[in-house]
Amino acid sequence: MKLVSIANPQRFMSSRLRTLASVLIAIPILCFCVLLLIYVVDVPWIDDIDAFLSFIIGYIDAPTLGEKLDWLIRPNNEHRILMGKLITLAMYKLTGIVSYRWLIFAAFAFLLGLLVLFYRIFRSMKLPLLAFVPVVFLLLQPQYYLTSMWAITAMQHQVVIMMSFVTIYLLASDEQNRFGAALGVQVLTSLSMSNGLFGWVAGAVVLALQRQWIRLGIWLLLGVGTIVFYFHDFPDGQGNESSVSFFLKYPYLVFLGFFTFTGGLFDFFSRADILWRSVLPTLAGFVIILTMLGLLWRMNEPRLGRRIGAYESSNRATRALWKRRYFFTGCYAFLMVNAVIVAFLRPRFGYEVMLISNYMIYPAVLVILIYLNILSERQTELTLNRWVGFGLLISLVIWSNWYVVQLPKIAYRKHQMLTYAFNQKHNKTGLGPSWGSSFLALAERTMNETIRRGIYAYPEAYYTPYESQLVLSQQMKPDTSLHINVLGGGYSYIAETNYNALPQPIDKAAIVIQSAQRTYLFPSELPYTFINYYLNRPIRTIQAEIINPTVAPGHYRIGILSPLDGKNPIRFSRQTVTVPTAIEDSKR
Incomplete structure (x- = not known):
């Protein structure tokens, strides 16, 4: 003009x-x-x-x-x-x-x-x-x-x-x-x-x-x-x-x-x-x-x-x-x-x-x-x-x-915040505080008390229909056909399924790590990369970064949560990761 x-x-x-x-x-x-x-x-x-x-x-x-x-x-x-x-x-x-x-x-x-x-x-x-x-x-x-x-x-x-x-x-x-x-x-x-x-x-x-x-x-x-x-x-x-x-x-x-x-x-x-x-x-x-x-x-x-x-x-x-x-x-x-x-x-x-x-x-x-x-x-x-x-x-x-x-x-x-809310709700960490930090107790006490009084409530998310199943899935047997590649250590691990490992495209999905006491979710970023997001490519792979400082020390098996898979939304592989007691945060 x-x-x-x-x-x-x-x-x-x-x-x-x-x-x-x-x-x-x-x-x-x-x-x-x-x-x-x-x-x-x-x-x-x-x-x-x-x-x-x-x-x-x-x-x-x-x-x-x-x-x-x-x-x-x-x-x-x-x-x-x-x-x-x-x-x-x-x-x-x-x-x-x-x-x-x-x-x-x-x-x-x-x-x-x-x-x-x-x-x-x-x-x-x-x-x-x-x-x-x-x-x-x-x-x-x-x-x-x-x-x-x-x-x-x-x-x-x-x-x-x-x-x-x-x-x-x-x-x-x-x-x-x-x-x-x-x-x-x-x-x-x-x-x-x-x-x-x-x-x-x-x-x-x-x-x-x-x-x-x-x-x-x-x-x-x-x-x-x-x-x-x-x-x-x-x-x-x-x-x-x-x-x-x-x-x-x-x-x-x-x-x-x-x-x-x-x-x-x-x-x-x-x-x-x-x-x-x-x-x-x-x-x-x-x-x-x-x-x-x-x-x-x-x-x-x-x-x-x-x-x-x-x-x-x-x-x-x-x-x-x-x-x-x-x-x-x-x-x-x-x-x-x-x-x-x-x-x-x-x-x-x-x-x-x-x-x-x-x-x-x-x-x-x-x-x-x-x-x-x-x-x-x-x-x-x-x-x-x-x-x-x-x-x-x-x-x-x-x-x-x-x-x-x-x-x-x-x-x-948005996907990340909702996923980390699951970790905070069930494992004391997820929304900021690292395991073992002084902020951990304050965050846990504050979240629990405000929820008890009805002042705050966690929102529903993509994992809500499977939440109880995730928490109680310690007895679920591993799927021998599911292979997850794990790289890294120290500050974080990168976990990713094989290319086209999923039977149908995913939208919101997560990598799951689980010990005898705890279950954590980490969001898959692949649907939100610049090219995938705008080209609307079908994603059949789940990849996520497991942030070790937010996880309680222990030995964890690795699985996936894919809500669009109506038959097997939760599956575990035979791969494992170990989160040590002392995390060397190489990124800080």
């Missing part, structure tokens, strides 16, 4: 184009909703157990108001998650249960709130609706599915980004009655994730640009107090001191990691080796940061040069422009502090962390801000047309790419 005169609403905003823009905006919203409805499962993963289920038990059993407040604000791992706990508590009070699906849906509401906030900024520019379409496609795409589909990360990143931007929006209005609201939102944000503390820096930048010195003093005083309170009873052993050693040894990795992270939206070669995979995001990061710096200079040079133009006395359009400028500047400050912290603290876990799905909402939001900022600072109609056309092209390419690339991973993760 050729964009003409987009800056002229009389010529551009026909009813047909408004309808087209509305349809285009609805597409990513509906697709994202369907994605969550289909693939989000009511199963906790690692920190979810302690953060929500353990919390609700502790809160219910706390005898005093002071102890209940303590359960709300006490740290979980590296963060306090007050807003997530308040939402969990509200869910429990209203329904009597804790559902991880509904926690993720609640976090999605904050993501939609962020979209609404972006629309408010956009609407003040008086531009046709079509120019807003790239924002929706860039925000509602599944690159960051490990944020949007995992309860703890959804309740942290999505919630805190939205609340931090609301705080900056309130401050950008430069109105006395909104300053108090901004303080309240910022304190709540600070206690909802450590990233929320960066809002104090962003807010200070906005207030300094506005030369609101009294408000800035109040802001800094309350900010320091909040930060001191946030860290006063943190658990020891966070391990961040090793990041200093890593930086001193590999400063170039931290420097490059900053740009790789900020350009992460353009991680188009996720299957490549990390060296080649990171080239495009790193180059994109350089372009993004240079563009952002240029915009920051253009917006704030009049203030820094003391040519205070007439923000206070100009017309309405100029006042709206300066509000947007304060908003963009504050949001950039928030995101840049976050990027610096990630680049400094995380590369020690491996450079791949710079492009991990958990964090990729931040580069997406950064690109959205830059796009809106360019529209806000538009100079000519021709320039605006080009940027909107470019934004439409890039956003559609990115949105389409990430749906194609991530959908098989998302489908497999």
